Every structure is written in C-alpha cells, then in structure tokens.
C-alpha cells in the first residue's frame with residue numbers, strides 16, 4: 001500500500017471504508033476516535049460529573065464503545081464515571097460466553113460491572129421462553145425484555161444516562177426497516193442520538209456515525225477482546241432483509257449508509273399522521289405507548305401458559321389484562337424468585353429501589 005494520506009510519513013495499512021482515505025494505523029485510530037468525540041460534543045451527549053452506564057453485550061460494538069469512551073474521557077477530561085451494564089438473557093452457549101468477555105473488559109478497563117438476568121427480572125430465561133414459544137417469535141421476547149431490562153438496570157444503578165453501541169449500519173438498517181413497514185412513529189424516533197429524554201434515563205448512541213466495518217478494523221488493530229458469535233436462536237428475519245439490502249447498496253457506494261441516516265434525520269411527518277404518544281405502563285411504570293407495556297403483556301402470556309398472547313394483534317391480550325387488573329394484582333415473579341425487589345408489580349416500582357446496588 002502507498003504512504004498514509006495524512007502525509008505523516010508512515011506506510012498506509014488500510015483504506016477507510018467510510019471515506020476511502022488510505023491511512024496508517026495511528027492516523028486511523030486518531031480519525032476514528034476524533035469523529036466519535038465530535039459526535040459526542042456536537043450533540044452534547046454528556047455533562048461533567050455524569051455517571052454513564054455502557055450497555056455491554058461483549059460484542060464488537062459495545063466493546064469498542066466502552067474502550068473509546070474510556071480513552072476520550074481521559075484525553076478530553078469529560079469528567080464521567082463509566083460503568084458497565086450487562087443483561088444476561090439466559091441463552092446457553094451464547095450469552096454465558098459473551099459475559100465472560102465483558103468480565104474481562106471490566107478488569108482490563110477498570111470499570112465496575114453490573115449484570116442483571118432475565119431470570120431474576122422476569123422469572124424466565126430465554127432458553128425457557130424458546131422452549132415455550134419455539135424459534136419463530138423468540139426475538140420479540142428477547143428485544144422487548146432487553147429494552148426494559150436495560151432501563152431497569154440503569155435506574156437501579158442510579159446512572160445519568162445509558163450508552164449503547166448502535167452503529168451507523170444499525171441506524172441505516174432501522175431507517176430502511178421502518179420505511180418498509182410504514183412505521184412512522186419509529187421512523188421519526190430511530191435516528192435520534194438521544195432518546196428517552198424526559199421519560200426516564202436518557203439513552204445515547206455515540207457510535208451513531210461509525211461504520212461497522214471501521215469498528216471491526218479498530219478492534220482488530222487495537223487487539224480488543226470481544227465475542228463474535230451470532231445468537232444461537234433464529235435471527236430477526238425482517239431486519240436481516242434490510243441488512244442484506246444495505247450491504248448490497250454499500251458495495252455500490254459506501255456513502256449510502258450516511259445518506260440514509262441523513263435522510264432519516266431530515267424526515268418530517270405530516271401533521272395529519274396519528275403518532276402514539278409515550279406514557280407509563282400502568283403495571284410496571286416503565287415507558288410505554290400502551291396502557292400496559294409490551295413486556296408486561298408478553299410476561300403475562302408466559303405466566304398463563306399462553307406464550308403467543310402478546311404476539312401479533314393485541315386486542316385479546318389487552319382484554320385479558322384488563323380483566324386481571326380488575327382483581328388484585330398478584331406478583332408471579334415474587335413467587336418464582338422469592339424476592340419482592342425483583343417483581344414487576346406496580347406496587348413495587350423501581351424508584352423505591354435505586355439504592356439497592358452492590359458492585
């Protein structure tokens with residue numbers, strides 16, 4: 001390869017997928033990190049003194065996120081306290097191994113780690129859920145439960161915000177998916193770099209403009225330890241189609257990823273379109289666009305032996321839940337775990353439990 005295009009005098013070792021620049025290792029690190037720094041400062045993601053939980057799955061994105069946040073926090077004196085938050089979905093041969101990687105990151109990066117499990121939060125592991133529902137709709141349970149589990153973990157840790165490793169490819173894919181589905185509510189939200197503001201603990205995406213290929217290159221050249229196996233259960237088929245489409249278009253022109261994100265950011269929804277407003281779930285108090293949130297509906301189905309209750313049309317589920325809510329709500333998690341601090345019961349909202357954490 002030729003010499004580094006920054007004219008630093010070193011030999012180039014790579015061609016940046018995002019810009020086409022040929023760079024040496026050090027100049028690539030600098031360019032990659034400084035872009036994330038600009039993303040953070042331009043969007044004012046953090047304030048000095050904040051405690052930030054990095055949602056750490058052990059995969060490449062969240063591993064790079066934790067590492068780069070540590071580097072930038074020290075280099076630019078952000079004044080952040082960084083902690084790791086992992087959710088153990090209970091998937092044998094997948095999450096147990098990736099959590100070992102997170103534990104290694106905890107030791108290497110000197111960040112405290114909190115692991116919360118679906119079993120403790122909901123009384124079910126994903127292995128048990130898949131045994132009930134099969135492999136077709138299991139991603140729905142996993143995604144809905146993980147979203148809430150991260151919110152609950154962040155509240156439990158009393159952090160100021162939660163950073164996830166969503167990268168540019170993930171966001172572009174989500175824009176495409178929401179267009180294909182005609183999901184206006186999600187389409188308007190999915191490009192936001194900060195979400196959940198005002199409804200709870202903010203979620204931020206510092207890797208929003210980082211290309212997946214560059215994240216892989218960065219972790220490779222930095223020799224970061226991460227877990228790279230796909231989930232053992234069926235991947236989300238619909239997202240898979242959007243992913244294939246995006247990868248095909250990226251081959252023609254890598255700029256499509258940024259173009260799709262910018263298009264998504266510039267979209268404004270016609271005022272006549274009825275968008276659901278966000279409220280709090282009447283059961284668990286977490287953010288929801290329905291009276292009872294999807295996680296509570298899915299959990300209800302599992303506990304009643306009707307695992308398909310929350311899949312697809314929700315009218316039947318709503319009726320059942322409304323009937324049950326007329327009676328005194330009895331906490332099933334309490335029975336399963338014997339620990340009333342882990343139930344979803346509306347009488348036991350998370351606000352009462354924020355100081356329970358031990359690292």
Ligand SMILES: Nc1ncnc2c1ncn2[C@@H]1O[C@H](COP(=O)(O)OP(=O)(O)OP(=O)(O)O)[C@@H](O)[C@H]1O
Nearest residue numbers: 055056057059060061062063085086087164165166
């Ligand atoms: N089990 C988990 N525990 C904590 N955070 C998670 C977990 N799973 C996903 N996340 C967070 O959500 C982000 C997006 O998750 P997704 O499932 O799309 O994984 P991904 O794109 O493969 O990312 P990664 O490479 O970090 O696993 C992750 O980068 C991470 O911040």
